[in-house]
Amino acid sequence: MENKSLMIRPMHREEVDIAVEWAAQEGWNPGVNDAACYATADPTGFLIGFLGEEPIATISAIRYDDTFGFIGFYIVKPEYRGKGYGIQIWHAALKYLEGCNIGLDGVVEQQANYQKSGFQLAYSNLRYEGVGGSDVQADAAVVPLSDLSPEVIEAYERPFFPVQRPLFLQAWLNQPHSHALGIMKNDQLAGYGVIRRCQNGYKIGPLYADNTELAERLFLALKSRAASSQPVFLDVPEVNTAAVALAEKYGMTVSFGTARMYTQKAPELPLDRLFGVTSFEIG
Known part of the structure; x- marks a missing residue:
């Protein structure tokens, strides 16, 4: 059967x-709460494709500014796959992000297809799964991020993402069913992280820290916010060997992996201080 054109908007x-x-x-x-948070990043960057009245394809193409964008949620309903519909919404996303360096976290088996559109592998991310709870005592250096000014948090966040995204950051840090914690050293913010409720258990992300010891303390504080019966997930850049070791130290095992790819040169991010990725969907 001949493919019909999607109505994409x-x-x-x-x-x-x-x-x-x-x-x-x-x-x-x-x-x-991901939908509400992601929508703040670029309200016009989520595309949907219809056949008649039926939605059959989605993609997010977040245009953070004129230099950087990120693709996620590239999904076609299973019964419509392999019929050429996905490529239509894919091209619409690329057109929307024209002129940007575009990033994505793609499933590993699709790397070759992304390379055809000009994406090159920067590094792999690994999703580790463990459980909540903690046997350690409360850490006095760990504070609610709400105790700190938005300016302090944004200044700490700045090196970890190619562009500033203050509206998304505020939504992410203040979402319901989550805990956003910072760790202080010499009265300065030296790391922060968020743990949020997911459809299955909780995810920690981001997890940023100035060194491995601080990352571990922050990780334990975040993990303790989930019950020991709950699964907890942490997405780590595989190139950060200390982050991989931290996850494995606490009995976490790999459940999923992605290929972080970009259309231009990979942004220079402090991956040695990036112990947990914020989101595979929007970076």
């Missing part, structure tokens, strides 16, 4: 929930 806010629901069906385990 930006999603309405409530349609972002469709992308998150489909991501859950793919086993990607999104957070329960």
Whole structure:
């Protein structure tokens, strides 16, 4: 049967929930508030493709500014795969991000297809799965991020992402069913992290710290916010061997992996201080 053209348009806010629901069906385990947070990053960057009245394809193409964008939620309903519909919405996303260095976290088996569109591998990310709870005592250096000014947090965040994204950051740090914690050293913020409720358990992300010892203390404080019966996930750049060792020290095992790829030169990020990725969907 000849393929029909998709009708592709930006999603309405409530349609972002469709992308998150489909991501859950793919086993990607999104957070329960991800749709609301992601929508703040670029309200027109979520695209949906229809055949008639039926939505059959989604993609997010977050244009943070004129230099950097990120692709995620690239999903076609299973019964419509292999029919040429996915490539239509893919091209729409690339057109929307024209002129940007574009990043994505792709499933490893799709690397070759992304390379055809000009993406090159920067490094791999690994999703580690463990459990919540903690046997350690409360750490006096760990504080709620709400105790700190947005300016202090944004200044600490700045090196870890290619561009500033203050609206998304505020939404992410203040989402329901989450804990955002910082760790102080010499009265200065020396790391922070967020743990949020997901459809299955909790995810920690981001997890930033000035060194491995601080990252471990922060990780334990975040992990303790989930019950010991709950699964906890941490997405780490494989190139940060200290982050990999930290996850494995606490009995976490790899459950998933992605290829972080860019269309231009990979941004220079402090990967040795990046112990947990914020999001595979929007970077």
